[in-house]
Amino acid sequence: MNYKQALQNPIFKIISQASKNLNLDSYVIGGFVRDFILKRGNAKDIDVVAIGSGIALAKEVSNLLPNKPKVQVFKTYGTAMLRYDDIEIEFVGARKESYNEDSRNPVVENGSLEDDQNRRDFTINALALNLSEDNFGDLLDPFNGIKDLENKIIRTPLNPDITYSDDPLRMMRAIRFATQLDFKIENQSLKAITRNNKRIKIITNERIVVELNKILESPTPSIGFLLLEETGLLQYILPELTALKGIDEIEGQRHKDNFYHTLEVVDNIAKHTDNVWLRWAALLHDIGKAPTKKFSNKVGWTFHGHEFEGSKMVFHLFKRLKMPLNEKMKYVQKLVFMSSRPIVLAQDIVTDSAVRRLLFDAGDYVEDLMTLCEADITTKNPKKFKKYHNNFKIVRDKLVEVEEKDSVRNFQPPVSGEEIMETFNIKPSREVGLIKEAIKEAILEGDIPNEHQAAFSLMLEKGAALGLKKV
Structure with a gap:
């Protein structure tokens, strides 16, 4: 592969010239290189490593650009950032890092390119392209990251126990990349995540949620959640989900495993929406089933009121994870609370009054609610699957008919x-x-x-x- 093709944007020649002016070497490294090789489209973020001051390099690049873009300096981290067209470029001096047990924030020292590549999370993110005038576009791949890209493997450059213990967020990132790219986590690395899973407790909830959102936004989110469960991370992050795992049996009567059912629902909905909050609603729609599960000799297993219980749990979960307690949270709450309403309608004769009430209660969320309920059909019986989807089509048609006739969505009383x-x-x-x-x-x-x-x-x-x- 001709890696110079990755550097066709004029900005790379300008960085090369700025590096020459300052008499230092620089390299583009990480996700930009990885995604070019994987043909994942045009990157909007570029990381540049300077063997010297990244801040000085950023300022020199700005001086060479016609519009002299503003350079944002982050002295604490020794980094600087500027925008070029619609691209964010971050500059950092090559460094080596050491960690203490209670923090993922390292003690940083100046280092070589080798030091900088050693500190990278995964071999596929340690790939670097030389920006120097003499070796422009040469690939530096000390850990066989190209081979791991070809084999679709997530592997750490150094001992995975050290990599994950030093910065436990990397455990989440490994699983996120495996989900986004449909890669496998190398076996020793996967075992190391399990051994170090308790270390996730030192990571802020805000950083964890960023990774959860990226997993949810992936084409097949279940890949990530199955890995989170397998490695034991999920119990520390979303115990409401692990509580759904397992099948109980009394007097020969069993219920389905609501954990695996939930992941099927999330994968189903991912085929129909990019709305991450609707995907959150799918992930949480059954969390109320664990605390409401009961067995009755007459009817077997029941989960009465699980929607109401689940909607209350959504608030506590969002609060614990420091997620937004705003309209996004209320949206997820409402969808969880109403998640069974259209299902009941689809099983009975669809009356106008029932549809009016659904429109009145769901308001602008009614289409998303229907999408959620259709994703909730996970039966493996082809006849039932077809029947349920046909029933939901009847409900959808009725919703349109009644709304056109009665205008009850976001109802305002005709008499105030x-x-x-x-x-x-x-x-x-x-x-x-x-x-x-x-x-x-x-x-x-x-x-x-x-x-x-x-x-x-x-x-x-x-x-x-x-x-x-x-x-």
């Missing part, structure tokens, strides 16, 4: 509380709430159309029944 108070000359009170609820129920049941005149007439009728007089 202010109009009720003006009509009967009353102040805010229990009676206002009762009248508004009666109008809403009548519209959802189809007793009256979603129109002002019909709602106003019902308001007068309900007001009279409550002893109120129109003024």
Whole structure:
């Protein structure tokens, strides 16, 4: 392979010239090189290592560029960053690192390119391309990273126990890369992750969530979650999921393994949406089943109220992992809470009133809710699979029909509380709430159309029944 092709962007010649001006060597290293070899598209992030000051190199590159882009300096880490077109370029001086047991933040010293490649997490991320004038585009591959790319292997450059113990986030990164690239983690490396899994406790939840999101955003997220479970990491990160694992049997009655079912649902939904929060909803839709699982002699295993329990657990999980406690969390909560509603509809005769209530309760989330419920079909029986999907198509068609006719999505009552108070000359009170609820129920049941005149007439009728007089 001609690696110079990777360096066709004019920025690399400019970095080469800047390096010459400063009399230092520089190399592009890591993900940019890896992704070029894997033909993964145009990278938006480039890492450059200087044998010397990365900050000085960044400033010299900026001076050589026509628009003199701003250089962001991070003195604590000895790094600098600038933007060129739509690319972020990070510059760092070659370094060697040493760690203490309680932190993933290393003690850093200046080092050689060899030192810098030794500290890289995986052989496929230690590949470097020379940017010097004389050897421009030469590949430096001290750990046979090219061979590991060909064989689709994730391997650490040095002893994996040291690599993972020094920076336990690398365990998550190994699993994330295996998931994104559909690679295998080399056996000794996989065993080392299991041996060091408790070390994940020193990693901040924010960093863990970044890796979880990348696993969820992969084409087949189950690869990552199965590896997290196999290595014992999942019990420290998402114990709500590991609690779903296993099948209990009493009096010959068994329930399905809800952990593996969940991973099937996540893979199913990944085929239909890139929305990471909808994928989170799929991952968490059954977490309420572990605490609500009961056995009854009459009906066997039950999980009554697991949707309500699960929606409460979503809040605690987001809070623990320091995920956003905003509309994203509420979105996931709502989908978990409503995750069985369309399924019930699809099993029964689909009435207009039931569809109105689904539209009213789900609002703008109704399409995502249907996508989640269709992903929840994991039966291996072809007849059942076809039947369930046909039933959901009936529900989808009914949703469109009822919404066009009754406009109940994000429902706003045709008669406001202010109009009720003006009509009967009353102040805010229990009676206002009762009248508004009666109008809403009548519209959802189809007793009256979603129109002002019909709602106003019902308001007068309900007001009279409550002893109120129109003024």
